[in-house]
Amino acid sequence: MNEIPEDKSVELSTDYENQSINMRFSENLTDDRERGYILSAAFFSFCASQGLSKSEIIDMVSSYYDEFLKNNA
Template sequence: MNDKPEDKSIELTTDYDAHTINMKFSDNLKDDRERGYILSAAFFSFCAAQGLDKQAVIEMVSSHYDQFTGDNDSSLFR
């Protein structure tokens, strides 16, 4: 019996002409909670590697969160 989970991947690409960041998920990564966990873990790992403290991350999210929400053309993710 194999208790080891399958490897999964997320590919990020940019399209500067369209002002978007695009995400492609591996076929075995369907669960939105798991996608969110992987993306947030990568974000926090990046912030820590850059030396940002917790307050800086809180301020960054507080200042920029609205740019990433909604179905309007200003949304960076599609």
């Protein structure tokens, strides 16, 4: 019999003073690959719900990824 996995959660909050987004993960969400999967699935789900096309998402990532890396260095 397959056991249902335990629920896990991610909490996002903004910090406008420091121009950052804070992420808090539930204690049972420790695997970085699982964290990345959940965050990317949420991102793509949000984009789809907003009606963005694949090319719009690619353009958005291409435009802002380098800027994001510079701000987090």
